[in-house]
Amino acid sequence: MHENRCIGIVGCGNMGFALAHRLSLYGFTVLMGSRCPDKYNDLEFEIVSTVECIHRSPMIFVALHPEYYIDSLISHLEHDPSLFEGEILIDLSNKPSDKSHLNDISNAERLQTAIPNAFVVKAFNTISSFAMQSTTAGESSNVFVASDHSIAKDKVITLAREMNFDAFNAGSIRVARHLETDIKSLFPQWRIPIIVTFVVLIVWLAYTLYMNYIRIRTTSWNQLFLHMVNEI
Ligand SMILES: NC(=O)c1ccc[n+]([C@@H]2O[C@H](COP(=O)([O-])OP(=O)(O)OC[C@H]3O[C@@H](n4cnc5c(N)ncnc54)[C@H](OP(=O)(O)O)[C@@H]3O)[C@@H](O)[C@H]2O)c1
Incomplete structure (x- = not known):
């Protein structure tokens, strides 16, 4: 069991809410972070500003498209350089373009370089929002976890297993280059x-x-x- 079962999710889109449902199903408290928390009323999850979500959660799912990373995450470092100190950031993103190549730097590596005091972990990008919400979906439940920080990686593997996924240690953050492009290739x-x-x-x-x-x-x-x- 987790000592702290509060998990943060930045980004209230399809994947953000799918994750929130899955986490709450398995007994976690969810705190969601949004650019406009006031626009979501009467929902079952607490929704606060992105900065408050980061402050209050030790482990945060980044449910944003990578092109929003600068606006929605990295820009906050200007006002508070220690905002992400020791935080585990779980990068869910995939490559936005089919033109990407395996040797291109991954979104997860970019995020780690931009926020060096956080522990960036690549995971869950191969799970669709549909499979995330449904425990009976026939889709793959394999979660590949890659990071340069072994303690953070182990924590994310444990979390994925507690969410009833099959989690595997995929290696260093460099493996994210494969994980982010593999999902784009159909059969x-x-x-x-x-x-x-x-x-x-x-x-x-x-x-x-x-x-x-x-x-x-x-x-x-x-x-x-x-x-x-x-x-x-
Ligand atoms: N959907 C899937 O099945 C799936 C599967 C695997 C991985 N992923 C990954 O998960 C991430 C999120 O995907 P999604 O499908 O949840 O996307 P989405 O529905 O478009 O949601 C993205 C969220 O990003 C936030 N955001 C922050 N800055 C923004 C900006 N400048 N403009 C627009 N939105 C902004 C918005 O939340 P606020 O308005 O609350 O800030 C928005 O709801 C992506 O990286 C995607 O590759 C998705």
């Missing part, structure tokens, strides 16, 4: 079988077209498509 090993299937299909269609219609001209051109579909 990467399927590429060659899909190409081969389409080539075979096209050859077979061309052969059928030639044998049944071009060579012996059994049908008129305006009924060609209909006959082909029936044949198939």
Whole structure:
């Protein structure tokens, strides 16, 4: 069991609320941080300003898109350089663009460089907000945890297991480069079988077209498509 079961979540979007539901289901107290806490009324979670959320929670999920990191997190360092001292920041983000390459620096590494006094841990980015909310979803429940800070990493692994996920130590923060891009590739090993299937299909269609219609001209051109579909 955690000594302190209060977990912070910065960002009240899809993933933020999905996390909040999951955490509260497993007995954690959730504190959410938002740019505009007043716009959320009558909700089951306490929602405060981003800075208050960071102050009050030792472990914080960063449920923001990486392009908002500067505005919503890093900019607060100007007024309070020790704001993130000793805090565990769990980076959930994925690469925003399909053009990203494996050797590009990851969002998690950028966050760690920008906030060196925090312990940045990459995790949960492979879990969708749907799977986060549903304990019966058929999706993968594997959580890969990467960080350069072993104590923080162990705490996040323990947290993920308490949230009923299968958590694995993925290695150093550099592994985030893979974790953030892997999610973007849909069935990467399927590429060659899909190409081969389409080539075979096209050859077979061309052969059928030639044998049944071009060579012996059994049908008129305006009924060609209909006959082909029936044949198939
Ligand atoms: N959705 C998923 O299934 C999923 C799965 C895995 C990982 N993730 C990752 O989780 C992170 C959040 O994703 P999401 O789907 O929850 O995104 P989202 O629904 O768009 O929510 C993002 C939140 O960011 C906050 N924010 C802070 N600064 C902002 C700004 N300048 N403009 C707009 N919003 C700003 C907003 O909350 P406030 O208004 O309260 O400040 C907003 O609700 C992303 O990094 C994403 O890659 C998402």
